[in-house]
Structure formats: structure tokens, C-alpha cells
Amino acid sequence: MRYRPPSIIQRLNALQAEHGWLRHDDLVALARELGVPLHRIEGVASFYPHYRRTPPAAQRLDVCRDLACAMRGGADSLVQLRAGAAAHEAATGERVEVCEVSCLGRCDQAPAVLVGHDPYSGAAAALAALRRPPAHDDHSLEVAARSYRVDPYARPGERYATVRALAAGGVAAAEALLAELKEAGLRGMGGAGFPTALKWRTVRDAAGDEKFVVCNADESEPGTFKDRELLASLPHLVWEGMMLGAVVVGARRAIVYLRHEYELERRALAREQEVAARVAAELGVELEIFVSPGGYIMGEETALLEALEDRRGEPRNKPPYPGVAGLFGQPTLINNVETLTMAAAIAARGAAWWKAQGVRGCAGLKFVSVSGDVVRPGVHEVATGTTIAELVALAGGVPGGVAVQAVMPGGASTAFLTADKMDTPLDFEHLRRAGSSLGSGAVVVVAEARDMLELGANVTRFFRNESCGKCVPCRVGTEKAVALLDEWLAGHAPEDTPELLRQLDRTLGQTSICGLGQVALLPVVSILDRLPPTRPLRRS
Known part of the structure; x- marks a missing residue:
């Protein structure tokens, strides 16, 4: 049995790309075309931050407000961008929006700014881009020539030999690869660190009408941009890792779930997809790229599945886990970009090489x-x-x-x-x-000399901003934590503020549905415990 979603999100992405916003009449027409109620379309469109419901300005600057950018002059950059945008509008009559956004995954370019799809470092470079004609789709991703120890292939013509050999080897080869992954001790590189061999084995052994492989390429956490490098520089290993997983677990669809801010990386991945798809066709596997309409919560694997099923990206209660009941209720293998890349390297070279x-x-x-x-x-x-x-x-x-x-x-x-x-x-x-x-x-x-309380408050604001709001502890608790920290930074916090923050941390850790709420206050509590702020507290 083959499952196909009604493609609400892909169609909304296309509409926004065409018009710059989602027009009501277009949503009505889409609901009629797909045969779904309008509230179904509206429910999706209203959840994801990428979608907008009002006409856009001629140009938009997205300015990162989170940790790395805040540390490298983000606030000053924002002031300069707003002034520069106003001057540009006065000189040309062209309206420019300057929007503060959550982490863009460009922490190495801090303070990071997106002008359209193109990333820039700092206000001067971004404002200069306003004065140039739009690049449209001819802007290419420039990747510095670099060799990687993880890449087993010396030449492009050698690529995908590992997955071809695995498919030719049948059941014995699949079992051998699972044994190699287990011996290597490979664990998930997205944060949870779950044993990769056990996850693959679970999906392989699970009963289902159809199985899926999903690559989680939605890295959106401040400070995190390593997967971006892999997507740009080693896309063949990402695709091969997915195909290896598909052969082992018996999947026929392999989907990369990619954050929309990585448009340049999407193009690199799509170029390699043309090559990989020819190999995948031999294996009976379809390769797809699904562009996320935004939100840090989409990095949570079950929220990601909700988006792939064209729903609001709110985490599911677990169990069941995706390995048993994932996409469309079927067994689904979900790994992040780096995990799949490393799995491909281990498949090519073996556990002994990996350990060494x-x-x-x-x-x-x-x-x-x-x-x-x-x-x-x-x-x-x-x-x-x-x-x-x-x-x-x-x-x-x-x-x-x-x-x-x-x-x-x-x-x-x-x-x-x-x-x-x-x-x-x-x-x-x-x-x-x-x-x-x-x-x-x-x-x-x-x-040294950085104000740790300011940094802790910045991280807490990120989690507050990115909470999906599904569960009360996270929705209310992160808001309360930010209020307490802002009071402290302003010099008005009561003396029991540190203990109140610790209590909130314990409550969120025990009662939040997903990892966002469970870790939202962890960084600031670690500051309280290990680097106690010297800012004064108000005595009762």
C-alpha cells in the first residue's frame, strides 16, 4: 500500500513562493481542489512561521536574534539595518521589512542576515545586497574545496558503490551491516544519542504495509550548523546513507525534511539527487526533498512527521515511537544528516576503521x-x-x-x-x-567578561519563542521564566528568583510533552549553579 499526503504544505509553499504571501482566495481554491475543508488549510497555514497572510514588502531582511549573533554585535547590526532600510526606502520608494527571527543556522557568519534566500554577515553586506538586482535562482552555493576523512570515495564515479553492493548481497548483507553499525557503536548525532543499529533493527523487524526513511535536516538550534556543511559538501553521503537505511529496513520512500532557510543547501542536495535517483531507481526507492515551512519544534521527530502528514507540527505523545508507528502510522526510520553520513562511511569501511x-x-x-x-x-x-x-x-x-x-x-x-x-x-x-x-x-x-545571565536569558527567550504551545507547562513556563530573567536583568527581581527558576526547570522537565520544554531552562540553571550571577536581587 502506497501512502500519499494531500500535499497541503507543498502547495502552500508554492503559493507563497509565487505571490509572496497566502491570499485567502487561493486558500479557498486549494481547499476545493484538494477536497478538504477550508479550516484544514487554515489550520496548517496559521501554524508555521514561514507563511504570511499579508502582502510582503519589496524586500525583506531576516535578522538572527539568538545566541551567537547576539554575542557578535547582533543588536547593533539590527539598529544599522533598520536605519539603512529606512534610507533605502526614502531614496528608492521600495519598502524593506527588517524582521528579527530565530536562529538561521549561520552562526559562523554572525551576525547573520538573510536577504531573500541569500545569507550575509553583518549589516553592511546585507544593505549592499539591497542595492543589487535580485539574484533569483542563479545564485549558487560556493563550497570551498576540502577533503573529508569520512568520505570513502576518492572520485565521483565511485559513489554509491556501497549501497549497490548491499542491495546485491540480500538479507545476509543487510544483517552484516546492522552488525557493523552495532559494533561501531554509532549513535544518533542530532542530540538524543540513540544507538543507530537498534533504531534500524527496530524498523526492519516492525510489521507494516509500507516503511519510510526520513532524514531530519531541520537543524535549528542556536550554535548548530554542522549539518549545513554536510548537505553542501557531502550530499552524496547523505543520499547514500538514506538508501542504505531504506534497503536494510525495507522502505520504498526516502524523504529529506529540510528547513526552508537552507535554500542554497537545498539546491546542492537537489543537484546530487539527480545522480542518486538513478541508483535509487535500481533499488526501487523514491528520493524526495520536503521543505519545512519553519519552526524549531520541527526538529522533534514526531512534530516533523505531523508536518509530513500536512498537519500542524505539534509533537505526538509517545509511545508509540516512530520506529513502530511513524509516518502515516507505518514503521519509519528517522535519522539526522550526520548520522546517515556516518552510517554510509561505516558501511563502506567497516566498524574497525570507524573505531580507529x-x-x-x-x-x-x-x-x-x-x-x-x-x-x-x-x-x-x-x-x-x-x-x-x-x-x-x-x-x-x-x-x-x-x-x-x-x-x-x-x-x-x-x-x-x-x-x-x-x-x-x-x-x-x-x-x-x-x-x-x-x-x-x-x-x-x-x-571572560561576558554577562552569563544575559546569555542564559537569550537562550531561554529562544525556547519561549519556539514553543509550539501544545502543552501548558512549556507554553506558560517558558513565558514565566523569561519574565523572571528580564526582571533580574532590569534590577527588579525578588531574591527568590533563582529558586523560582530552578522550580520551573524541574516542573518543565517532568511534565512537558517533548524535549523543548524539558531542556528550555537547563542552560540558565547551569549558569545559576556553576557561574552564579553577580547582579543584585531585590530583598523582600
């Missing part, structure tokens, strides 16, 4: 995003077990040789570590013992 890549008793390779107070923010492919200090050195160290105050080792959903933890190896267990986690593989470095 690590250092300090750790196994494998790791792609890590580095941003914040470093000379050269970017993505590094390192041996698992590389220390935080070694990684910071690869990024050029802290500007001016200033000392490190704290490090967030796994993205905005992980606890800050103090400078005495800089020799901690980057792997799941070492970081857990140090009091944090590897998370999404995003290291944010904080130099």
Missing part, C-alpha cells in the same frame, strides 16, 4: 560547529575524543587571547561548562560525566 578514527578511547569521527568567542567560527571534522580546548585552538582561540569563561558543548539545549572542563573529550560519556552533553555537536565559546 577516535582518540582517548573514543570511537569514530565527529562534525562539530564552533561559534561564539572564537577567531574562526566554523565546522570541524575531528576525531571523537578531541578535547574542547583542542577544538577551540582549531578555531583560532579566543580573540585577543582572552581567557575562556564557559563553554556550551552541545548547542543551546545543553548545560554550560566552566573553563576548568576545557580538557573534557568531545564524546557522549565524557561530557555526561562532566555535567553536560554532546547534544547537537555545537560548541559555543564564551570569553
Whole structure:
């Protein structure tokens, strides 16, 4: 049995691309064409932040307001952009919108701005782009020539040999690959760290009329942009990882769920799809790219499934888990971009090779995003077990040789570590013992003299802004936490504020439906516990 959604989201994406907004008459026509009630269309259109219901300005500047950009002059950049937009409008009569948005996945270009689909670093570059003719679809992604240890192929003509061999080997080859993944100890690289072999085995053994493979390419957490590098530079390994998963679990559709802000990366992925699809056809697998209409919550696997089923992207209660009842209620393998890339490398070279890549008793390779107070923010492919200090050195160290105050080792959903933890190896267990986690593989470095309370409040605002609102603890709790932190920053907070924040953290951790609410206050609580703010509190 083949499942096909009514394509509401894809059609809404197309309408917005054509007109710049969703016109009511077009939604009425779409509902009639698809044979669904208008409220079904409206329910989807009203949920996702990418959709707009009013006519747009001639040009729009999306300005990131989150952690890395805030640390590198984001507030000043916003002021300059608003002034520059006003001057442009006065000179040309062309209206320009300047919109603060959540993390754009361009933390290495902080302060990041999108002009249309094109990313720029800083106000001057973005304003200069306003004065140029629009690039439309001829703007290409420039990727620096770089070799990667994870790539088993020396030449393009060799690509996809691994999945062809797997398919030819039948059941025995599939079982052998599962054994290699288990021996390698590969775990999910999106944050949860679930054993990859166990996830693939679960879907392979699950009963279903049809099975699916989904690549979660919706990385949207502040500090996290490593998957962007893989999509741009190693798209063949992403597609091959998905095809390997499809052959092992018995899936016939493989879908990349991609955040809409990664339009340039989508083009790179689509170019490689033309090659990969010829191989996939031999295997009886369809390859698709599904562009998300936005929202950090879509990185949660069940919210992502809701979007693929053309519904509001609100997380599902679990169990059942996607491996048993996922897309359209069928067994679904969901891995993130890096996990699938690493699975392809292990399939080509074996578990023994993988284990030998690590250092300090750790196994494998790791792609890590580095941003914040470093000379050269970017993505590094390192041996698992590389220390935080070694990684910071690869990024050029802290500007001016200033000392490190704290490090967030796994993205905005992980606890800050103090400078005495800089020799901690980057792997799941070492970081857990140090009091944090590897998370999404995003290291944010904080130099001495930074106001940690301001940074903690910034991260908490991100989670408040990105809460889907489905569950009361997260919807109300994040709002309350931001209010408390804003009072503290303004010098008006009562002396029990730290304890109130800790109580909120415990409540959200125990009662929120999904991981967003469960970790929303973790960074700020780690600051309270490890780097107590010196800002005064008001005595009762």
C-alpha cells in the first residue's frame, strides 16, 4: 500500500513562493481542489512561521536574534539595518521589512542576515545586497574545496558503490551491516544519542504495509550548523546513507525534511539527487526533498512527521515511537544528516576503521560547529575524543587571547561548562560525566567578561519563542521564566528568583510533552549553579 499526503504544505509553499504571501482566495481554491475543508488549510497555514497572510514588502531582511549573533554585535547590526532600510526606502520608494527571527543556522557568519534566500554577515553586506538586482535562482552555493576523512570515495564515479553492493548481497548483507553499525557503536548525532543499529533493527523487524526513511535536516538550534556543511559538501553521503537505511529496513520512500532557510543547501542536495535517483531507481526507492515551512519544534521527530502528514507540527505523545508507528502510522526510520553520513562511511569501511578514527578511547569521527568567542567560527571534522580546548585552538582561540569563561558543548539545549572542563573529550560519556552533553555537536565559546545571565536569558527567550504551545507547562513556563530573567536583568527581581527558576526547570522537565520544554531552562540553571550571577536581587 502506497501512502500519499494531500500535499497541503507543498502547495502552500508554492503559493507563497509565487505571490509572496497566502491570499485567502487561493486558500479557498486549494481547499476545493484538494477536497478538504477550508479550516484544514487554515489550520496548517496559521501554524508555521514561514507563511504570511499579508502582502510582503519589496524586500525583506531576516535578522538572527539568538545566541551567537547576539554575542557578535547582533543588536547593533539590527539598529544599522533598520536605519539603512529606512534610507533605502526614502531614496528608492521600495519598502524593506527588517524582521528579527530565530536562529538561521549561520552562526559562523554572525551576525547573520538573510536577504531573500541569500545569507550575509553583518549589516553592511546585507544593505549592499539591497542595492543589487535580485539574484533569483542563479545564485549558487560556493563550497570551498576540502577533503573529508569520512568520505570513502576518492572520485565521483565511485559513489554509491556501497549501497549497490548491499542491495546485491540480500538479507545476509543487510544483517552484516546492522552488525557493523552495532559494533561501531554509532549513535544518533542530532542530540538524543540513540544507538543507530537498534533504531534500524527496530524498523526492519516492525510489521507494516509500507516503511519510510526520513532524514531530519531541520537543524535549528542556536550554535548548530554542522549539518549545513554536510548537505553542501557531502550530499552524496547523505543520499547514500538514506538508501542504505531504506534497503536494510525495507522502505520504498526516502524523504529529506529540510528547513526552508537552507535554500542554497537545498539546491546542492537537489543537484546530487539527480545522480542518486538513478541508483535509487535500481533499488526501487523514491528520493524526495520536503521543505519545512519553519519552526524549531520541527526538529522533534514526531512534530516533523505531523508536518509530513500536512498537519500542524505539534509533537505526538509517545509511545508509540516512530520506529513502530511513524509516518502515516507505518514503521519509519528517522535519522539526522550526520548520522546517515556516518552510517554510509561505516558501511563502506567497516566498524574497525570507524573505531580507529577516535582518540582517548573514543570511537569514530565527529562534525562539530564552533561559534561564539572564537577567531574562526566554523565546522570541524575531528576525531571523537578531541578535547574542547583542542577544538577551540582549531578555531583560532579566543580573540585577543582572552581567557575562556564557559563553554556550551552541545548547542543551546545543553548545560554550560566552566573553563576548568576545557580538557573534557568531545564524546557522549565524557561530557555526561562532566555535567553536560554532546547534544547537537555545537560548541559555543564564551570569553571572560561576558554577562552569563544575559546569555542564559537569550537562550531561554529562544525556547519561549519556539514553543509550539501544545502543552501548558512549556507554553506558560517558558513565558514565566523569561519574565523572571528580564526582571533580574532590569534590577527588579525578588531574591527568590533563582529558586523560582530552578522550580520551573524541574516542573518543565517532568511534565512537558517533548524535549523543548524539558531542556528550555537547563542552560540558565547551569549558569545559576556553576557561574552564579553577580547582579543584585531585590530583598523582600
